[in-house]
Amino acid sequence: MSQQLAIVTQGLTKQYKNITAVNNLDLAVPKGTIYGFLGPNGAGKTTTIRMLLGLVKPSKGTLSILGYNLETQRNKIAQKVGAIVETPAFYNYLSAEDNLKVLAYSSNLSLTSNEINKLIDRVGLTGRGKDKVKTYSLGMKQRLGIAATLLSNPEILFLDEPTNGLDPAGTVEMRNLISELGAENRTIFISSHLLNEVEQICSDVVIVKEGEKKLEGKMSSLLAQTKGFAIKANPSIEALSILQQYPNLETKPETDDWLYVKAQADDIPSVISALVSARVRIYQVIERRNSLEELFLELTGQPKQALSHS
Amino acid sequence: MLTWNLFKAELLKTYKLSINQILMVIMNVMGGFFYLSMILMAKVYGGGYLREAEVMLAFPRSIDLSIMTINHFGVLLAIIYMANNIGSEYGRDTWKMILPRYGSRLSFIATKILVALLAMLTLFVFTIGFWVTLSYLGAIFLHVNPTTQLTPGEKTTTEAFKALTMTALKMSFYGLLTALATTVARSVVGGVIAGMALSLTLATAISVPIQTFVRCMPSVHISNIEMQWTKNTRELEEISQAFGTVVSTQTSLCVVTASILLIIGLAFYIFSKRDIAGN
Numbered sequence: 001m002s003q004q005l006a007i008v009t010q011g012l013t014k015q016y017k018n019i020t021a022v023n024n025l026d027l028a029v030p031k032g033t034i035y036g037f038l039g040p041n042g043a044g045k046t047t048t049i050r051m052l053l054g055l056v057k058p059s060k061g062t063l064s065i066l067g068y069n070l071e072t073q074r075n076k077i078a079q080k081v082g083a084i085v086e087t088p089a090f091y092n093y094l095s096a097e098d099n100l101k102v103l104a105y106s107s108n109l110s111l112t113s114n115e116i117n118k119l120i121d122r123v124g125l126t127g128r129g130k131d132k133v134k135t136y137s138l139g140m141k142q143r144l145g146i147a148a149t150l151l152s153n154p155e156i157l158f159l160d161e162p163t164n165g166l167d168p169a170g171t172v173e174m175r176n177l178i179s180e181l182g183a184e185n186r187t188i189f190i191s192s193h194l195l196n197e198v199e200q201i202c203s204d205v206v207i208v209k210e211g212e213k214k215l216e217g218k219m220s221s222l223l224a225q226t227k228g229f230a231i232k233a234n235p236s237i238e239a240l241s242i243l244q245q246y247p248n249l250e251t252k253p254e255t256d257d258w259l260y261v262k263a264q265a266d267d268i269p270s271v272i273s274a275l276v277s278a279r280v281r282i283y284q285v286i287e288r289r290n291s292l293e294e295l296f297l298e299l300t301g302q303p304k305q306a307l308s309h310s
Numbered sequence: 311m312l313t314w315n316l317f318k319a320e321l322l323k324t325y326k327l328s329i330n331q332i333l334m335v336i337m338n339v340m341g342g343f344f345y346l347s348m349i350l351m352a353k354v355y356g357g358g359y360l361r362e363a364e365v366m367l368a369f370p371r372s373i374d375l376s377i378m379t380i381n382h383f384g385v386l387l388a389i390i391y392m393a394n395n396i397g398s399e400y401g402r403d404t405w406k407m408i409l410p411r412y413g414s415r416l417s418f419i420a421t422k423i424l425v426a427l428l429a430m431l432t433l434f435v436f437t438i439g440f441w442v443t444l445s446y447l448g449a450i451f452l453h454v455n456p457t458t459q460l461t462p463g464e465k466t467t468t469e470a471f472k473a474l475t476m477t478a479l480k481m482s483f484y485g486l487l488t489a490l491a492t493t494v495a496r497s498v499v500g501g502v503i504a505g506m507a508l509s510l511t512l513a514t515a516i517s518v519p520i521q522t523f524v525r526c527m528p529s530v531h532i533s534n535i536e537m538q539w540t541k542n543t544r545e546l547e548e549i550s551q552a553f554g555t556v557v558s559t560q561t562s563l564c565v566v567t568a569s570i571l572l573i574i575g576l577a578f579y580i581f582s583k584r585d586i587a588g589n
Contacts, residue, residue, distance in 0.1 A: 047587075053410040055586040075413025083410055089403040094326055105319035106418075107411040148407065 005067075006031040006156050006187035007052065012061035014047050014211075021047040023211035024061070029189060029204070031155075034182040036202035036219070037191040038292075040300050044211035045191045046086055049158050052189070053083050066155060079107055082149030083158035087165075088141050092134035096120060096144050099133055100151060107152045119147040124173060138165030146177065156187045163194055175201055199223070199292040207299050214299040225290050228262040230254065231271075232283040239280045243271065260288070312417055312424075319408075320425040329394055333387060334433055341376065341441040349448040360452065368458035372445035373470050376438040377477070384477045385509060388430055388485035393501030395426045396492040405586045419581045423489050423574075427482055434477075469540065476536045479566070483532060484509050486570060490577040493584075521554035528569035531562035538562075 007029035014022040022044040029035045039045050050056040052063060054070055062069070068076045090099045097116055104111045120129040123143040128136075136144065142165055149157050162178065163171045171194070179201050182188050192198050198205065199219065206216040215222070228250075233239035236257055243251040243261060249271070250262035261271065268285065275282055324330055345367075352363035366375065396419075399405050409415055449456035487508050492501030512529035524530050530552060537546040538559045550556045 050406070050585075050587065053406075055406055055409060057583070057585060078410065078412050081410060083406075085406045086403075089407055091323060091326075091402065091404065093328055094323070098322060098326065102319045102322055103407060103411065105315040105322070106408040108313050108315045110315060110318075152411070 004031045005029060006033075007035075007063070007065055007189065009048075009052075009063040010061055012048065012051060012063055013059050014044070014051060014056060015059040020211050022051070022058075025208070025211065025213055027206065027213075027216075029187060031187050032182075032185050033204045034178065034188045034190060034202045036198040036205040037189060037208070038195065038198060038205060038296055039191075039208035042210075043208045043300075045208065046160055047211075048208075049083070049085055049160050049189070049191060052158060053081070053085065055085070079109075079152045080155045081158065082152065082154040082156070083160075084142070084145040084149055084162060085158070085160050087138070088145030088148070090133040090141065090144065093132060095130050095132055096125060096136070096147075097129045099144065100148060103148050104151045109152055111151065119150055120144075122150070123147045123177065124170075139167060139170050142166060142174070143170075146174070150181075154186070156189065157181060159188060159190045159192075161192055162190065163192065163197060171197065195291075195293045195296055205292070207296055209300045215295065219292070222295060223290055223292065226265060227288045227290055227294075228260055229268060230284075230286045230288055231259045231261060231275075232257050232285075233259060233275060234281045234283070238278065239275055242274055242278050242280065246271070246274075257283075311414065312421055316412070316417055316421040317425060320421050324395070324425055324429050327394075327398075330391070330429065330433075333391065334436065337379075337383075337433065337437040338440050340379065341437065341444055344375075345441070345444045345448050349451060352452055360454070363448070363452060364454040365458075367445040367449040367452070367454065367456065369442060369446060369456060370470070371458060371460065372442050373438060375445075376441035377470050377473050379441075380434050380437065381473060381477050384434070384481045385484045386506075387433075388481040389488045389505035389509065390502055391430055392423075392426050392485040392488040393492050393505055394498050396422060396489055397496070397498030397501045400492075400496040401498055409586060415582045416578050419489075419493070419578060423486065423577075426489075427485060430481060430485065431478065434474075438474075472539055476532070476539070479535070480532060483528065483566065483570060483573075486573045486577070490573050490580070493577050493581045496584075516549065516552045521552070524552045525554075525557070526565075528566050531557070531565040531569075534562040535559055535566065 005028050007027060009025055009027040012022055012025040012027070013020065025044075025048060037045055037048070047056060051058050052065065052070070054074055064070065065077045066080055070077060091102065094102065097113065097120070100116045100119065101111070104116070117129055120126065123146045125140060125143055125147070128140065133141065133144065142162060146159075146162065149159070159178065163174050166174055175197055178188060178190065182201070190198065190202065202219050204217070205219050205222065207214045231239070234257060236253060236259055240251060240253055240259055243249055243259065248263075249267065252260050254260045263271065265287070272282060272285065348359075348363050348366065352360040366372065399408075399422075409418065412418065446456045484505065488501055488505030491504030491508060492498070495501050495504055512527060515524060515527040516530050516533065518524055530549060533545070534549050534553075534557055536542075537549060
């Protein structure tokens with residue numbers, strides 16, 4: 001049986017005069033997944049989220065949420081969706097409690113003060129519910145934004161840069177909260193620049209650039225691909241000359257002691273055997289896998305200097 | 311679909327918005343300052359000041375002053391109020407938080423306009439009540455009769471009611487026009503400027519020497535309704551000259567109603583079609 005889909009877009013396009021913000025984007029987000037939506041600045045992430053929320057009308061293409069057409073069946077979707085788009089916006093002259101009341105009423109819900117306070121507690125704003133939002137830091141507003149998305153206990157959450165403005169401890173808390181929300185069988189569509197965060201919490205990922213999809217897949221399978229091996233050997237110069245005799249291997253020095261060998265896992269025993277036979281000492285062999293950061297930079301054409309050697 | 315919850319959301323925002331509280335304070339401070347000066351002058355100097363205070367403070371004549379003030383400031387306040395009410399949602403970028411929460415965008419804008427009109431009406435009813443109470447208390451303080459019988463030729467409470475109704479009509483018309491301007495401009499400042507420019511342009515429409523043009527102007531029809539209702543023959547003559555004929559109250563009412571419906575329709579259409587793409 002095919003997996004049920006929470007969000008489906010087909011040929012989604014948004015054109016602003018001469019600029020194509022989103023170009024022919026096909027998405028199929030399975031229900032119950034934490035779906036990372038990645039791309040550099042200006043890739044069309046926020047425009048896509050705004051289109052998925054009905055704030056911006058697509059120039060072309062179709063989109064459906066939970067099987068309902070967004071254009072014609074909005075009333076069936078509205079209460080099933082919660083969202084933070086870019087920086088959360090609130091009525092600064094109102095308290096957090098009043099803001100949540102306004103947003104609950106706007107969802108045609110009448111929540112009790114107790115229910116609102118529970119949400120405030122859940123996002124770590126205990127004791128600050130009566131304070132006006134104008135006294136809140138960006139991080140606190142982000143937390144309040146999460147509380148606002150949960151008012152109608154939605155099936156789908158759209159979170160656009162949810163860790164923006166949070167300190168490291170707040171980021172960890174937010175990550176745990178998002179994982180917790182995902183474990184409640186919600187679909188979470190999360191856009192973030194923090195690739196490490198996305199790598200840790202998302203089950204699926206799509207990378208977009210200039211409004212076009214560059215890669216989509218399960219995080220586990222994308223990151224499982226072996227890129228090659230790093231070998232710590234001594235003397236490394238001799239090791240390099242031995243390995244360069246294998247035409248099917250691509251070998252290059254990384255540091256004084258380390259060599260990088262682009263090879264399949266099946267090639268490694270013979271490589272090690274050849275080095276040992278030549279009296280090269282082998283200290284470590286490390287399998288190199290794709291990191292989300294490397295994949296992202298490779299697909300989006302960002303400078304390679306940004307890559308770490310880890 | 312309009313729901314009570316949407317009204318509650320809008321009422322909560324409106325009630326706690328400081329500019330609305332400031333408008334309420336301004337209107338009442340103006341009254342307070344005026345009456346306090348009159349009462350002090352009457353108390354200190356007596357004579358003519360006391361007789362003048364006795365005339366002005368007596369109910370129902372005291373209603374006139376508050377209505378006169380509202381007539382002067384009503385349209386301006388309606389423009390500022392409506393522009394702020396709708397424009398601030400664009401300024402704060404809060405539409406993105408509330409619009410995805412409900413099936414229809416129109417419900418939000420319709421509720422917003424209705425609550426804004428209701429809030430303006432409440433502001434003016436409260437102002438009249440406050441000013442009348444002040445004058446009543448002032449009369450008691452000065453030991454003069456707080457009530458009086460109006461003499462023939464004086465404005466009656468019916469006329470005061472007519473004046474207030476016309477002010478409410480003007481405020482609604484210009485308020486709605488500003489609502490339309492603000493949905494186009496998508497900002498408070500843009501809404502206020504456009505609202506004022508439109509109201510000034512429409513106010514001068516009567517002097518345009520093209521009768522067909524004048525006949526299409528709802529502002530002139532509003533004046534026509536007012537002058538016919540209050541039987542102001544001199545002004546009526548001027549309006550008839552501008553129209554090129556005598557236009558009945560019913561016809562003018564039809565034109566004004568059609569204009570209001572057109573304005574609302576346009577505002578709804580623009581609001582429902584335009585992207586909320588952020589600041």
